[in-house]
Amino acid sequence: GIQVEQSPPDLILQEGANSTLRCNFSDSVNNLQWFHQNPWGQLINLFYIPSGTKQNGRLSATTVATERYSLLYISSSQTTDSGVYFCAVTQAAGNKLTFGGGTRVLVKP
């Protein structure tokens, strides 16, 4: 099956810093989503981005489907950005999401 790898696995940031999270996938996809998992376990939708670039406030994402990767940018990080960020993909066969291992982000004040 498709493999999804996220890097880095852990990230420690000083409040106000910028960062880039990467998601590589091993095969073509028809959907890619970025999520933020809060401390209570809920997955919060950040972006639905099978291709192209989107921005939402301090967050933006870019997916280059032909090169099989996606990037999530966090600018001017805040302590509330702490948590685990997951990317997940689906392939044409259905809507099953395959998740990467996540990037654990800690933003220090």
Place this chain on the structure above:
Amino acid sequence: ETGVTQSPTHLIKTRGQQVTLRCSSQSGHNTVSWYQQALGQGPQFIFQYYREEENGRGNFPPRFSGLQFPNYSSELNVNALELDDSALYLCASSKLGQGGPSGTEAFFGQGTRLTVV
């Protein structure tokens, strides 16, 4: 518009028992998928229900079973619980088109944290 809701939020069961978890899909959605997330790992796909039938299954044994109801809500049943079944169980809803499965955005509930002792 109501979001995805799951119940209960926490549950403690004894090894060998059976458990039922419930999920109400987001308004307008017709598909429910279930995921298991072990501590420190990404969620793993268990199965998906579309039009009240199983529409894909991950690498989970038959003691994991499910149902989807006419109102698109769903249940996950796990029989003969094992210690390794302790995990966060997440439900996601989405909307698949009349032509069959295609890429659509999935939305998750808050999860049910199951502890098997």
